[in-house]
Amino acid sequence: MSVLLEFAMFPTDKGESISPYVSKIIKMIHESGVSYQLTPMGTIIETETMAEALAIVQQSYDVLEPNCNRVYSSLKFDIRKGKSQCLTQKIKSVEDIIGKVNK
Amino acid sequence: MSVLLEFAMFPTDKGESISPYVSKIIKMIHESGVSYQLTPMGTIIETETMAEALAIVQQSYDVLEPNCNRVYSSLKFDIRKGKSQCLTQKIKSVEDIIGKVNK
């Protein structure tokens, strides 16, 4: 099984500059050893089970919890059985059809 | 603590009619005893901890897993410390300001 999770999580009680909080989450993910990719709108992780992906979500909240009274999070899962979908594979599927993308 | 989770989860390998699959998830949530509200675009649950909310997400996938090869899910969390936000409270906050809504 392959689980792709794209998510953003941030406090909404801290005003406009949230990068110190987001950075703590990225640091935790980096140290967890999970495959991940940081994007301008969130973080994409790849795990082999839902349980692993949900554990990262819980740990992300645990990182913010001591300092934040209100937290918002938006998530998307794409879960496939019997098919590896490494973080670069889906982009390659598109490029196989229309040629090199991203500018 | 109060956790509001709005989520949709559905197979993408089953064609256009997904209500049989969605229904199994709603049935599981209904029987779990958690507070929930079904909307035309998903289900909103309220729990006291992130762990409870994430357990419902895991169980929702477990319901689909035997019959579905590919599953998509979209989720939003609103997590507050020290403040009860029952499922009707947030609508009331808006109605206190602009009067009765929904038509």
Add this chain to the structure above:
Amino acid sequence: MSVLLEFAMFPTDKGESISPYVSKIIKMIHESGVSYQLTPMGTIIETETMAEALAIVQQSYDVLEPNCNRVYSSLKFDIRKGKSQCLTQKIKSVEDIIGKVNK
């Protein structure tokens, strides 16, 4: 064609209490005459075209723009051709299968 749009839009530079801002958006939607339903996690509107739905998104931002430096929004569309899906229909499809829901 039937377009269901579930969305939340709020400032992230105003601290924890966002209901005054959200209320302005709901008021605009209410006065626009579009079919809508307020939920604890956002607003669901139903329109006949994508253009109408996107116009509501633009107008929602226009309501916040004068007073907010940073705005976050999360949206989901479910778009069907040749099938009416009034705001209550999708819940009925589930209830036809598993019986009365919501508690």
Add this chain to the structure above:
Amino acid sequence: MSVLLEFAMFPTDKGESISPYVSKIIKMIHESGVSYQLTPMGTIIETETMAEALAIVQQSYDVLEPNCNRVYSSLKFDIRKGKSQCLTQKIKSVEDIIGKVNK
């Protein structure tokens, strides 16, 4: 003003393999000249106004409309006034705090 939009849009009436459809959208975005980044979970575009970003959403649906009866889309906006946030800037803000990321 700077608008970052992360979105995914795909048919749900076509079974598991949606890359032919997604590819058409990416091709349109590529040819539109807008700044974009393809990720394993969607596409991130950057525009100067909400109107430009919403036009891309409309055009994405227009690409799918002739061949798809049901379309699902998930979107997130991050909109800032008076601050350029090019597609690489937000990642840099995090890296300034915790060092080089992505593995």
